[in-house]
Amino acid sequence: MTEVHALRGVDLTVMPGELVAVMGPSGSGKSTLLTLAGGLDAPTSGQVFVEGRDLARLSRGELAATRRRSIGYVFQDYNLIPALTAAENIALPRELDGHPLRKARREAMESLEELGLTAVANRFPDEMSGGQQQRVAIARALVGDRRLVLADEPTGALDSQTGEAVLALLRARCDAGAAGVMVTHEPRYAAWADRVVYLRDGTMVDQTLTARGSGSATDRSATSIRADAAAAAVRADDPAVRADGPAVRADGPAVRADDPAVRADDPAVRADRPVGPHAADRPSPHAADWPSPRRTAP
Numbered sequence: 001m002t003e004v005h006a007l008r009g010v011d012l013t014v015m016p017g018e019l020v021a022v023m024g025p026s027g028s029g030k031s032t033l034l035t036l037a038g039g040l041d042a043p044t045s046g047q048v049f050v051e052g053r054d055l056a057r058l059s060r061g062e063l064a065a066t067r068r069r070s071i072g073y074v075f076q077d078y079n080l081i082p083a084l085t086a087a088e089n090i091a092l093p094r095e096l097d098g099h100p101l102r103k104a105r106r107e108a109m110e111s112l113e114e115l116g117l118t119a120v121a122n123r124f125p126d127e128m129s130g131g132q133q134q135r136v137a138i139a140r141a142l143v144g145d146r147r148l149v150l151a152d153e154p155t156g157a158l159d160s161q162t163g164e165a166v167l168a169l170l171r172a173r174c175d176a177g178a179a180g181v182m183v184t185h186e187p188r189y190a191a192w193a194d195r196v197v198y199l200r201d202g203t204m205v206d207q208t209l210t211a212r213g214s215g216s217a218t219d220r221s222a223t224s225i226r227a228d229a230a231a232a233a234v235r236a237d238d239p240a241v242r243a244d245g246p247a248v249r250a251d252g253p254a255v256r257a258d259d260p261a262v263r264a265d266d267p268a269v270r271a272d273r274p275v276g277p278h279a280a281d282r283p284s285p286h287a288a289d290w291p292s293p294r295r296t297a298p
């Protein structure tokens with residue numbers, strides 16, 4: 001196989017409280033960097049620490065739990081589950097994490113309100129505009145106490161006023177102690193970050209502090225990515241861990257295999273294990289029988 005080097009010698013540390021913007025041309029490795037930081041893929045060489053813990057040393061279950069609990073991920077293509085409403089999409093990771101249904105739903109509604117989306121709470125993704133879907137994806141990444149928020153062009157589908165509002169939320173989350181990494185093409189959004197790193201051809205070519213940045217020293221609770229990633233490794237062969245997997249696999253669950261909330265290898269969504277205390281309330285997470293009963297005809 002021809003190896004495309006998606007990342008080379010990248011070394012990035014993000015402190016709690018810090019928001020880092022990642023900029024660079026298309027294909028420069030921005031999304032790849034985020035997939036490594038989010039534990040969706042492993043680097044070919046190097047190490048990824050999230051809150052001081054080496055992701056390579058976690059068991060599959062621990063990694064799944066970390067992704068669900070500690071990492072909020074806004075995918076470039078949103079990655080909402082088509083068979084779930086906006087509110088259900090946001091509540092799902094919390095429910096999988098064992099939070100009571102009622103609490104998960106309440107948090108989801110609060111999160112939707114924060115993003116000005118109360119009106120679409122009960123709509124399915126294909127009944128929302130692109131910008132609404134993107135904000136639901138952001139709400140899902142921010143709900144709960146996520147210590148690391150990874151956002152891949154989170155404002156791509158938003159008008160500038162809504163974009164600024166989203167950045168203000170992300171900024172507030174980081175000011176409250178989360179670490180944030182955001183890919184953006186827009187200098188005006190990058191200005192909300194403490195630091196901007198520039199990627200080109202998979203290499204970090206520059207790094208600047210913004211007016212906000214203080215250039216703080218490292219500590220043990222940092223997230224750091226010191227990695228090389230050949231594209232062959234970045235896109236793992238196993239369809240269950242492919243970052244570009246289809247939204248609905250013909251033979252699989254109606255959940256994106258790469259969604260940190262609902263990874264197919266996550267013991268919480270395995271067919272042989274009940275999902276939280278309310279398993280009986282929801283259709284079986286097992287493959288083919290999930291989407292249809294949930295969905296009411298429009």
Ligand SMILES: Nc1ncnc2c1ncn2[C@@H]1O[C@H](COP(=O)(O)OP(=O)(O)OP(=O)(O)O)[C@@H](O)[C@H]1O
Nearest residue numbers: 004006025026027028029030031032033231235244
């Ligand atoms: N599925 C894939 N198979 C092989 N190579 C891939 C795949 N996806 C991405 N790559 C390669 O990895 C490199 C980095 O891609 P990546 O998606 O990280 O870029 P990006 O900076 O996020 O671009 P964009 O701004 O277009 O989203 C590119 O050379 C790309 O061609």
Ligand SMILES: [Mg+2]
Nearest residue numbers: 030031076152
């Ligand atoms: Mg990208």
